Amino acid sequence: MRETQSTQNGATELREQLPVIRARNVGKLFGESKALAALDLDVFPGECVGLLGPNGAGKSTFIGCLYGAVLRSEGELSVFGHDPAKHARLIKQRIGVVPQENALDEGLTVRENMQVYARFGGIGKEAALPRIDELLAHMSLDHKRDSPIKALSGGMKRRLAFVRALLADPEVLILDEPTTGLDPTVRHLLWEKVLAYRQAGKTVLLTTHYMHEAELLCDRIVILNRGTVVDAGAPRELIAQHAPGFVGIFAKEDKERLRAQLSSGLELYQQGWQVCVRGPSLQALTDVQSASSTVALQLRPANLEDVYLKLTGQDLGDNE
């Protein structure tokens, strides 16, 4: 894991503070299967860290460990210096969580839901209503204040789950797949809110399947596979390390023609239904394209998705 270390050295100003979340060798067994194995992770104050990984990689399990909903089987874990298996409440007083499921009280109105949760978060009656109304307005939900949850769209419910997480003004926001299944408008709204929250110096830990979201929001990406960290670093660093340059995406049928024209410095690999060529520059890719008389479906800078597919073993490599 040399890369991880060099990445960590790169961000020294953060490392001078104590981590908010510190995991060492954390493991979780579900019967025989290992949901987490020897997981090491630090999240520092003011950082936004994104957990990426295939379904079942252990992202949600790890998040559950942070506030005591999942009890780890081994390793050390601390949040604000507290062990979540022993002092979950001390941790939960200072975090806000948007779980994968919204889990709102369907029978209650928007405001009633938030009033119940304000109480849980220890907010007094007088302080609760203005706080709720402020956050509802912040998430453009004020016109739905008295609607029952049943009457809300999926995007509205998700925004309300954000309001709920922010009620007690948490220091750390934990988002488990915050924008899955939402339309682009709502997604952009939520990104804006997360960025604003970060600007206030707060800490965010999120899981996502959207590489664009991770690249946009996160200072640091942690890629998980089979319950452990495969690599971590700033999005650009990860791209520079694992998939530098540009990528051309071609139809599968073009594979042999492309291979015939492949010059040095270019890499050809198959990725599911498509064939990819990665090279140092856009020029190198257009050269290959004209030499093989093919037309790329897409020519673009390499991105986090290329890194993700490579590291999680889902590029079914042609040169392996």
Place this chain on the structure above:
Amino acid sequence: MSELSISLQLAWHVVVRNWIVYRKDFLANISPTLADPALMLTALGLGLSPFIGQINGLSYAQYLAPGMVATTALFTAFFECSYGFYVRMTYESVFKAMLTTPIGVREVVIGEFLWVFIRAGLMALCVGVVLLFMGLIANPVALLLFPLIGGFLAVPCGAIGLLAASYVKNINQFQTVYSFLIAPIFYLSGVFFPLADRPVLAIIAQISPFYHGVRLLQMSAWNAWTPGEIAYHIGALAVFSASLGWWSYVSIRKKLTT
């Protein structure tokens, strides 16, 4: 603040949450707990009384009356903590969000017990008032005891409900729990006939928390107190509450954390 007072305060918030949800559908929620005992009393008590001689100097309706208070407490607590809790846990995922707040499993369970204590207590009072108007209670002071005993009785009955909620594999299995556990407890704990002449049943009934609550309610409604017996039934209820309460907490904790 001490750990315990924080815990109790958080548990109280769970009670408030349940109340807010409950009052939304107040009439539907309150109907079975009041209608069932009233119907039973009319059909069995008033209907059968003329055919049945006196039991320990009481008409059959008078005999039956305190059992109706106990029945209300049993059903309120059992259904709330079995079906009610299961639906909240499984279909509504209420705890997935609740447990991300300062509320922990301990507060969830304490909150459930407080909630059924209060609900069953209030229901016991309501049934008691009806009984008073029907002239079926010898001792009006008993009316003050009904909510206390009813609430106290609701704790072990609620714990059985929570245990069922933590062990069933799907919602239909509550039927089995009802048929083989709750129904026998209900029918064979001295509500409908005195156990004194049925030595075997009388012994088995001792292991049912419901029986001890029934006896306490009967003693207060009939104004027929035996000091030793009072202490015995209160003690037994306390032991059942503590042991079943703890067992249900451990089972629910397993269910809500992984």
